[in-house]
Amino acid sequence: MVRQLVILLALLLATGVAARGQTVVNTESGPVQSVTSSAECEVFRGIPYAAPPVGELRWRAPQPATPWDTVRLCSDWGPMCYPMMWARRGNFYAMEYRDTTAHVRVSEDCLYLNIWIPKGERQRLPVMVWIHGGAFWSGRASAREFWGDSLVAHGVILVTVGYRLATAGFMAHPDLAREAGTPGSGNYGLMDQIAALRWVRRNIAAFGGDSTNVTLFGESAGAGSVQALVSSPLCKGLIDKAIMQSGGGYRNIIFPVGRRWSQNFGKSLMKYARCPSIDSLRRVPIMTLNSLVLKLSRRHLKIPFVWPTIDGQVITESFGEATRRKHVLPIPYMIGYNRNDLVKPVMRRAARKWALMENAAGNPTWVYCFDRGLPGDKMKKPGNSGARHTAEIRYVFGTLASSWRPWRKGDWQLSQLMIRYWTNFAKTGNPNGEGLPQWRPYTHDDKCEKHFDITEK
Known part of the structure; x- marks a missing residue:
């Protein structure tokens, strides 16, 4: 009762701020209190949807966030999780998605989401x-290319999730499996995403959202997350529609x-780190473990396979x-998929085959190909032109202005078209x-x- 009175008082004190356009x-x-994002949009940055997964909570299922009584001003983005590696300077993706905010915090304390509302x-x-990509090894929910002002202008609420x-x-x-009493272990990043979806179901109505109309979408590893979640027994009742961009399919x-395989790799890592137990491994800095x-x-493998696994709980079978x-x-x-995507023939075949199977099963499924070769690549480095992996993201979010590229009028028109779809x-x-223009399911x-391109090059 006391806590409820304190919250009520805090809300009353915040009324003057809310009257100036913040909610x-x-x-x-x-x-929580929003900040202005644009003339028609507000954003809540860095809302904790679970407790910090640090110390004894490392490698455990996400726990409820610690409650607070005073109004939390959501003006700062939550930290991104420590990545496996940073993109090398001069790398295409380092250049394409170089940081456009003043400061990016990095921490294991990373379970925050952002909400854009009109x-x-x-x-x-x-x-x-939105579930960001990055091979499950990098990426952040607050990246400028994912800001939601343009989507919100078309009558939706956007949530971006850190995990x-x-x-x-x-x-x-x-x-870890024995400790949790589960068939397998791993997939903590996917558990985070499920916790965020549950948080949305319980809380989004207070922001003006429809908790029974939730679309999950993601690109690359984000699309891989979407396909894992729509096939997980833990997600029944949490997702109403789904979009997979360059990363899903059969x-x-x-x-x-x-x-x-995954647990043997974990045993090898523990031995390599010279840790006799999970408790001792929990005390090793996460960046040290990433390096190891x-x-x-x-x-042994040439690629770092800390990756989603068929654990018998979150993922019970292959997609x-x-x-x-x-x-x-x-x-x-x-x-x-994109015209010059990663392993394009596989991406294209996977999308088409899966759409055929889903439509035959009675689940309406639409297929697209993003054809627009990004302008300006040759100004930076020869040979980079094309509709590369991730090229569609800024069009979907309407965030072309966050890029250095010399966009044409047709690019802005294509972005608006994709946003509407x-x-x-x-x-x-x-x-x-x-x-x-009519877009029919792929049967x-x-x-x-559907092919997305501009008419005037």
Whole structure:
């Protein structure tokens, strides 16, 4: 009762601030206050949706966030998780997504989400939840290319989710399974995403969102996360629609590894770190462990496989098997790839084959190909032109202005077109809408694949 009175007083004191265009919302953990993002949009940055997964909580399922009583001003982004590695200077992705904010904090304390809402009256707006990519080893939810102002302008609420990465997010070991009383271990990053979806279901109505109309979408490893979650028994009732951009589909390049493989790798890491127990391994700085994983991987595997695993709890089977057995959620889907994507033939075949299977199962599924070769690459480094992996992201979010590229009028028009398709899908489960060229599901009888490009080069 005392805590409720304190919260009520805090909300009353914040009324003057809210009147100036900022909003105070009471979540299950405590009141939060937005900051202005644009003329028509507000943002809540860095809302904790779970307790910091540090110390004894490292490599455990996410726990509830610690409640607070005073209004939490959400003006700062939450920290990103320690990455496996930073992109090397001069690397395409380092250049493409170089930091555009003043300061990026890095920490194991990384379970925060961000919410963009329109200013003014809001009632039961569709909710889009974004899972960033980065090979499960890097990336952050607050990156400028994911800001939600343009999407929100089309009548949705956007949530972007931070989660555990690399060794912090996907370390597997038989002792961890025994400790948790589960069949396997690992997948803590996916557990974080599930915790965020549950948080959205419980809290988003207070922000003006419709908790029964949630679209999960992601790109690359984010799409891999989406495909893992829509086939997970833990996600029933949490996702109403899903979009996979360059990373989902039948027999795609993103797949969970077997339990024995992942746990044997964890045992090798423990031995390599000279730690006799999980408790002692928990005391090793996560960046040290990431470095050891890289060294161990290069010595034996050439790639660092702390990665989603078939643990028998979060992931119980391969995505292909889940598709064949009709274990994926019976919801509408969009899936696509880029013209110059990673392993393009596999991406294209995976998207098309999966769409055929899902439409045959009664789940309406649309396929796209992003064809626009990004302008300006040759100004930086010869040979980089093309519709590369991740090239579609700024078009989907309407964040072209955050890039150095010399956009043309057609790029801005293409971005608006894609935003309309994406937000229509979030609203109704169908990307089509008034004034848009018709986009049909990809079926055996009608192999319709939407191609996104500009007409004037």
